Amino acid sequence: MALPSVEEMSIKGDEPPPEYIVKDSTFGSIESSPPLGSIPIINIGLFSSQLSPSHDHHSKQVEDELEKLRSALSSGGCFQAIGHGMSSSFLDKVREVAKQFFALPAEEKQKYSRAVNESEGYGNDVVVSEKQVLDWSYRLTLRVFPEDLRRLHLWPQNPTDFGEMLHEYGTRTKSVIDLLFKAMAKSLKLEEDSFSKQFGDRVLMQTRFNFYPPCSRPDQVLGVKPHTDRSGITILLQDGEVEGLQVFIEDRWVRVPIIPDALLVNLGDQMQIMSNGIFKSPMHRVVTNTEKMRLSVATFSEPEPHREIGPVDLLIDENRPRLYRNVKNYGAINYECFQKGTVALETVRVLSMNASGIR
Numbered sequence: 001m002a003l004p005s006v007e008e009m010s011i012k013g014d015e016p017p018p019e020y021i022v023k024d025s026t027f028g029s030i031e032s033s034p035p036l037g038s039i040p041i042i043n044i045g046l047f048s049s050q051l052s053p054s055h056d057h058h059s060k061q062v063e064d065e066l067e068k069l070r071s072a073l074s075s076g077g078c079f080q081a082i083g084h085g086m087s088s089s090f091l092d093k094v095r096e097v098a099k100q101f102f103a104l105p106a107e108e109k110q111k112y113s114r115a116v117n118e119s120e121g122y123g124n125d126v127v128v129s130e131k132q133v134l135d136w137s138y139r140l141t142l143r144v145f146p147e148d149l150r151r152l153h154l155w156p157q158n159p160t161d162f163g164e165m166l167h168e169y170g171t172r173t174k175s176v177i178d179l180l181f182k183a184m185a186k187s188l189k190l191e192e193d194s195f196s197k198q199f200g201d202r203v204l205m206q207t208r209f210n211f212y213p214p215c216s217r218p219d220q221v222l223g224v225k226p227h228t229d230r231s232g233i234t235i236l237l238q239d240g241e242v243e244g245l246q247v248f249i250e251d252r253w254v255r256v257p258i259i260p261d262a263l264l265v266n267l268g269d270q271m272q273i274m275s276n277g278i279f280k281s282p283m284h285r286v287v288t289n290t291e292k293m294r295l296s297v298a299t300f301s302e303p304e305p306h307r308e309i310g311p312v313d314l315l316i317d318e319n320r321p322r323l324y325r326n327v328k329n330y331g332a333i334n335y336e337c338f339q340k341g342t343v344a345l346e347t348v349r350v351l352s353m354n355a356s357g358i359r
């Protein structure tokens, strides 16, 4: 028998069925309120080439910010980006339009349902195994770039400005991603296209609207289970008021604070590979609560599946031997590992040398 939808269960205040109960505690049990993390705040406006780089004073500021970027990505693997150029009223509009979609009656949302074996569209978790613990959320996932790969029949017609909002938000987010690829390379003293050329000119960008309705058992159920993103980088617009995201930093979970106008940048697995392990793809999860719904908008960037990616040559040397092999279609590898419950990045690792330098 099919399970009732998360939406239905949330409205009725149902006790979550066993399929949703988190048993595995590899990454510790659910704590709704671990300490607040000190996630670095970085002014990415300083990386924009539109600013004149002529003043010494200014270039010192840029250097300092690049160093903050390098340090953030090589430790916790995430930071809060400010100075991204999107106004707070625009970000509120994105959240508002998305909330209007999720507030529609179930039948209306189902018009955009994800087909079996597809990642795009509206729905709950893809169920891949009986042992899988399900997430207390529903989602709408849409590809935004390249533009010719948009599946417009899955883009909501209601609210009527949804498509316009997604096009605008996606376009601006793409500029942020392009800017960050360059800044990340510069922060490691590399040519600025060192990462972006691996992505090519047809970077794939998918936006996932995550909706987490109230849950009667936040102590037993997660909005999203612990995972690392398979992307190059992920740009996350958090709910402006309701917390829920936690990141695993230095062996413990910390809460990600809400800064309504900031975009949270999460490094993904593919950028960990390209940086030869210098940058870290952080484990994160989302907790639920009994009272309030929460919305987040995650935009994932990755290379086209046929492109081979691998550690940048200049980041491989005697002190830092190659950690990962070159890979194509990392998305499929990540998905297969998710099904088997194994860690995708481990499967693309090069065997490490022993102390005497012999493999």
Ligand SMILES: O=C(O)CCC(=O)C(=O)O
Residues within 6 Å of the ligand: 208, 210, 224, 229, 236, 238, 244, 245, 284, 286, 295, 296, 298
């Ligand atoms: O809802 C969030 O804050 C995070 C969502 C997330 O991790 C994801 O969609 O990959």
Ligand SMILES: [Fe+2]
Residues within 6 Å of the ligand: 227, 228, 229, 284
């Ligand atoms: Fe994620």
